[in-house]
Amino acid sequence: MHEYPITEQIVKIASEKAKENNARRVTRITLVVGEYSGFIGESIQMYFDIISKGTLCEGAVLEMENVKAKWRCPSCGIDYIRKPLSFACPQCGQDGEPTTIGKEFYVKNLEVET
Amino acid sequence: MMSGKEIEVVQNIFDENDRIASAINESLDKRGIFVINIMGAPGAGKTSSIINMVKGLPEEKIYVIEGDIESDIDTVKLKELGIETIQINTNGACHLDAPTIEKSLLELTINQPGILFIENIGNLVCPAEFQIGEHIKMLICSAAEGSDKPYKYPLAFEKANVILLTKCDLKEYVDFNDEFFLRGVRALNKSVPVFEVNAKTGTGFEEVSQWLRNKKN
Numbered sequence: 001m002h003e004y005p006i007t008e009q010i011v012k013i014a015s016e017k018a019k020e021n022n023a024r025r026v027t028r029i030t031l032v033v034g035e036y037s038g039f040i041g042e043s044i045q046m047y048f049d050i051i052s053k054g055t056l057c058e059g060a061v062l063e064m065e066n067v068k069a070k071w072r073c074p075s076c077g078i079d080y081i082r083k084p085l086s087f088a089c090p091q092c093g094q095d096g097e098p099t100t101i102g103k104e105f106y107v108k109n110l111e112v113e114t
Numbered sequence: 115m116m117s118g119k120e121i122e123v124v125q126n127i128f129d130e131n132d133r134i135a136s137a138i139n140e141s142l143d144k145r146g147i148f149v150i151n152i153m154g155a156p157g158a159g160k161t162s163s164i165i166n167m168v169k170g171l172p173e174e175k176i177y178v179i180e181g182d183i184e185s186d187i188d189t190v191k192l193k194e195l196g197i198e199t200i201q202i203n204t205n206g207a208c209h210l211d212a213p214t215i216e217k218s219l220l221e222l223t224i225n226q227p228g229i230l231f232i233e234n235i236g237n238l239v240c241p242a243e244f245q246i247g248e249h250i251k252m253l254i255c256s257a258a259e260g261s262d263k264p265y266k267y268p269l270a271f272e273k274a275n276v277i278l279l280t281k282c283d284l285k286e287y288v289d290f291n292d293e294f295f296l297r298g299v300r301a302l303n304k305s306v307p308v309f310e311v312n313a314k315t316g317t318g319f320e321e322v323s324q325w326l327r328n329k330k331n
Contacts, residue, residue: 002208002240005211005213006127009127009131010127013127014123017123018121027118031127036269037243038239038240038269085262086265087265087268087298087301095297095300098268098302103269105126106124106125106127107125107127109120109121109122109123109124110121111118111120111121112118112119112120113118114117114119
């Protein structure tokens with residue numbers, strides 16, 4: 001249920017871009033999906049097949065680039081993937097800060113036929 | 115002849131939701147309405163906390179939008195207390211989004227400035243990702259859920275502007291680890307105020323109401 005309205009947005013964004021470029025149809029859509037975006041690739045794909053019917057995106061392949069969330073250590077300055085139940089830096093043990101890495105959720109590019 | 119071509123897009127999929135959320139916020143702000151997005155797990159004490167905050171803010175006109183997957187139990191409870199409440203049933207959806215709030219606001223009669231509490235669906239994951247026109251996000255987290263919640267649902271804690279730790283009287287029965295909980299909260303959100311409350315007795319809500327009063331003005 002959660003992915004339905006968001007998949008409508010994806011089809012809308014891709015169709016608009018395709019039209020702007022006078023494309024006949026969209027053959028591939030690449031999404032960047034961060035770990036904390038809360039969206040599941042498989043569910044988007046399932047809705048995509050239904051929602052894209054009759055649009056320029058019908059039959060397009062959905063590609064996902066998944067991004068793991070990273071924390072940044074204020075002392076060492078390194079970005080790292082945290083261990084479960086901890087935010088500690090693997091180098092110095094101090095708790096790191098959240099970053100924007102892993103929160104991405106956008107349409108990166110399309111492949112179209114003109 | 116057909117030819118393939120790649121087009122750069124880089125467009126955030128939340129854009130439309132966020133645009134509608136900003137419009138809601140702007141329009142309500144102009145009418146003197148302070149909007150609070152109440153997030154928390156099922157059973158955390160969201161409705162009970164709203165009731166306590168309403169009691170602590172007698173000078174404010176209060177409006178409530180109740181989001182629920184189904185049923186109107188919470189709405190009935192609030193209406194019995196004379197609070198202007200409307201119900202949204204999402205029929206399965208796990209969070210409220212800006213278009214849903216935009217539609218439901220048409221049903222709400224706003225005739226004077228005040229505070230609008232929007233009780234989100236009981237869930238610690240997706241409500242944190244969707245703006246719904248709020249001025250602040252309030253996270254309701256109960257001691258009974260355990261002290262590891264910031265580590266398991268970091269986004270909700272990172273985005274919260276204020277946190278209420280409810281059911282504090284249960285801490286000793288559920289081995290709640292204050293230090294572990296607060297360390298997680300601080301790693302994610304350095305300055306967020308954390309209020310310890312008990313909705314059954316009302317303990318701690320005086321401070322919450324005072325904080326809200328200051329925040330609103």
